[in-house]
Amino acid sequence: MAIKNYCLVCGGSGCAAGKADDIYHGLLTAADACGIGNDVQIVKTGCFGLCEKGPIVKVLPEEAFYVEVKPEDAETIVNEHLLKGRIVDSLLYREKGADKTDLSEIKFYQKQMRLVLRNCGVIDPEEINEYIARQGYAALEKVLFELTPEEVLEELKVSGLRGRGGAGFPTWLKWKFTADVDSAEKFIVCNADEGDPGAYMDRSTLEGDPHSILEAMTIAAKTVGADHGVIYIRAEYPLAIKRLEIALKQAREFGLLGDDILGSGFSFDIEIRLGAGAFVCGEETALLASTEGNRGMPIPKPPFPAVKGLFDKPTVINNVETYANIPLIIIKGGAWFNAIGTEKSPGTKVFALTGKIENSGLVEVPMGTTLREIIFDVGGGIRDGKEFKAVQTGGPSGGVITKDYLDTPIDFDHLTAIGSMMGSGGMIVMDEDDCIVDITKFYMEFCVDESCGKCAPCRIGTKRMHQILDKITTGKATLEDLQKLKDIGLATQKASLCGLGQTAANPVLSTMKYFEEEYLEHIRDGKCRAGKCKDLVSYTIDAEKCIGCTVCARKCPVPCISGERKMPHVIDQDQCIKCGACFDVCKFGAVIVA
Amino acid sequence: MAKMTLETLRKLREEQKEVIERRDSGDKSIHIIVGMGTCGIAAGAKEALNVFLGEAYTRKMDNVVVKQTGCMGLCYAEPTVEVKMEGMPDTLYGNVDAAVARKIVNLHLLGGKLVNDHVFDYPARDINKE
């Protein structure tokens, strides 16, 4: 017997807080009560990414999207919709400002918009036919047979596409620089080095839709007059490399790469270069040096790669995500793209949302979406109902953003204005349990490890900043150290050669600005409010609250907790390794962290 | 595959579109699409894939097509599996381990019911269909 309606009740934590569970049971009871228990199926689902409007109930096949549902609405939904087939208008989701809701519009509730990831999770990436079926290589057709290079550049210019690798440089201008140089040899390079901790947007794109990158690179090649392409990808991405290799093979077999592409007379081919995984090799000049077989160290710019790049030849170098946008722009037009996102940053941006977030994952949103929407709607809010503390964008080169700035629309310029940056798209969410100094130290450690060592301010500055942060987290710092941090921060920012050093101090400078009190607490009071800095915390047992259950004594790995059954326990401070096990297991809140 | 010209590429595209449209409407096959990105594989997508292949084989379900795709972005819910079949809404499942995969076969494929607690919403509309 066939099911008539499927009723999806959000089981995400955001909606759970709004009594989604009661709604679920309410629906079940009501359906049984009116005898349709076997015609409908009511299931709990994962977060819909619109927690702000939760609890959410979605009814299929009508795709009725009910928001802010209350337990008492369960009966209405059953009686009206499920029983009589009448959609409950008052509960339907409405776009802001819209007073009437058309069911066909409801599908647009999602905050996400998948341009770059249009094929990821949809097609089989190892099957070129599936890509072709979904408009694949149609943009290349246009570029080879219909558009002049000038028209392609114009389309890109109108689109307003800016590089997604971090700096946000207008892509059309970069291409034009290379197109304008008179040179027998030119190169197209794809930067797939992706070294930010926690970032994997490019990996996923390459794994899920490798042909889009090959198509875009070929379009770039035709536009600027290049005949050779290189994809520089880190060796730690074996699956992406495998899929790229398959895609390259298929494209060559189909005549979409190689000599005389599609009979157009234009020839272009692409090879893969594996990077050893140094973060700095993502910096374009270091990447090119490494591709040439030299030590991956940045060199001063100008001259820019667009004019003097790989083997001193004019070279277009773009990020994976930048390329992924190109075929769409060619097919749908620059103006279409320009209408998405914000005026100065059109299009979408893919973020890798990680940290203390409910729904970690890859999200693609139009530029101009606010941090709040990303974190609380798409991301489902903070894990375990904890308090949001800050979000770090731009990875180790970015800054932290606090609660006060959650409504900042995200684009290149706004993020820079509040002391962070877009970076490549890593987004790490912190909650009240994160110590801001400790996190900053983590980022600095990354920079210390990843500095190429060429220039003094970065090589030595990051190390010294790390030392000072370490002093702070172990309670050995003085107030003078804060001034030193600022001094070194400024010097590394201004006097480093490449972006790594120039931005290495961003986390320090921005956390010192927004969380000065927390730094002072560490130094002045010897306290870490998050309890993360082990040297600054101690675990004690409140004799009033301890009922002597002995759980902590049994869990303590040292062990250093003693006490009789049913008598208050005591922690030997000299032995305690501050693992926090006691705190975690005590059911009576008797363990105190201070 | 011989090298293509503009015309053969266009023809191929139309053919392939039809293949997909047939799949989307009226096709009697059951499509099971497993997210096989690095995150999916790390979370156990291969085991799920094997369950689907094994069940389809032992139960002689000739109309089941098991395929792979890239990451859908729901990393917190990996492995993800999409099921498309006639008479059921297209459904995205998350956290599909071997046991859940078996449930999907029993309940969804054979019983016409969704598997509770594992349904997820699609992250975004399909821009290619616009």
Place this chain on the structure above:
Amino acid sequence: MAMVNIKINGQPHEVEAGTSILKAAKAFQVNIPTLCYHPDLEPWAACGLCVVKVENSPKMVRACATEVVDGQNYITHDPEIMEIRKTVVELIQSNHPNECLTCARNGSCEFQDISADFCIREAPYCEMLKDLPKDESTPSIVLDPRKCINCGRCVQVCQQLQDVWALEFIDRGYGTVMQPAAGALLNESPCIKCGQCSAHCPVGAIYEKDETEELLAAIRDESKHVAIQVAPAVRVAIGEAFGLEPGVLLTGKIYAALRMLGADAVFDTNFAADLTIMEEGTELVHRLTSKDGGPLPQITSCCPAWTDFMEKYYPDMIPHFSTAKSPMMMQGAVTKTYYAEKAEIDPKDIYSVAIMPCTAKKYEIGRDDNMHASGYNDMDLVITTRELARLIKRAGIDFLNLKDEEADNPIGVYSGAGTIFGVTGGVMEAALRTAYKLVTDEELGDVNIQAVRGMDGVRSGEVPVGDTNLRVAVAHGMANVRQLMDEVREARDTGKEPPYHFIEVMACKGGCIGGGGQPYNTDEEVRQKRAAGIYNDDEKSTVRCSYQNPSIIKIYDDYLGEPLSARSHELLHTRYHARPLYQK
């Protein structure tokens, strides 16, 4: 040349397009501090000291590596910039031993000078040093990686200017260290001991092996007859260590100072340069005229860094090498034979010392068995120009006010041809002057052969000598050699006529005047001035050709017989052998 209009600190200026901000500022009396930049090298842009602001831009740029852009205003100094630079200096200090008093560069150190300017009285950051041993494996230079500030100059010098690739950076980040390639000791690496790295290092991380104590010990030893020779390039450079302009000729004062130091005999390497010309010129004429004279082109061999390079990278060129020893080694051999006989001194008591612009010469004296042709060490010690300058100061000699003296006979007199050995093209020119005579038996009209002079890295041309037009080529700076050697190889391998008859090669840029043991801060302008000093010495010589040098005529008459005689061969010629790039 296109000109652009820029501003330096608000002042409008017009400069050539393509000029760096650093050079533009300097042209208008503004000095921007630098630590890694060296005019001989492409900007490596490592130290970060030269950063300047560009008006209306949030970023700062490196003045050394950034070309001026029309219409821009560059702020080179303001309190914020100076503060940033000071922090950078403090950071570098925190990673550098505070050991000036015992440092090879005390008083000539670029980092010391900059530190002095920035008035840092307390070290703000805890010192953390690299814990790395010195590398004293070569007889020529010492590497002290603890003092390295990773400026990159030596690596660029060794890889780009010298094409040797003996030095490289290993590791990364805070652990980055300058090291001999492949982690070998320097002496086991392809290093050719040219010392250009030491001449370009801004600090005391690479320096010449100081052997002044050995010299003082020999002088102290009553039983030793200390004979000291002076190379041509020393005389036009040593004045710089005493505050003079480059290129001032100080031959007479050097002789006087050496005597004050306690030398028993003072000779001039230029005498032996003339001797080298007699041997090498005759060898060339043999190759030109006789079937078994050896293959053409003949290639000069008086530069020990070059012979080391050839033995490692071009061993197939060995037959082309002139077998004539370098002037220093010839001088050494005749000092302990001819001179010893004349002066009636037991050669075992002679302690033979050379003052050289060169660190490779310290290696040359032990490079081969032939270096004992006299039956003893032909040369006992080599002291570089820098070491001599320090020794003169230590000995309290008021160098600039000394009265000029003459060298001792019979091996102290030289021709103008001998002195131009010190500059690129000089050996060629000196040889041509004599070869002309040997081939045509006529005196050359104008002895100034302009065709082979100049500072271009590779120069070639034709010089008419009798019936033949001699095809000659000159290269200096090791990286410029490959081109010539590859031409020769290709002609040989394809059975073609050799492209040249005679090739001169010097490892150092500008020849020995730009040697690795010369006073610091050598750049193109300094080399030009030193070269001018050398040509000046030649101009004012009454005798301009080696075969006309009366002392040369006499040594052949009295002792050697004729060029390429059996005795000449025994004392004045040597052999070469292929050497592996890496020894282990």
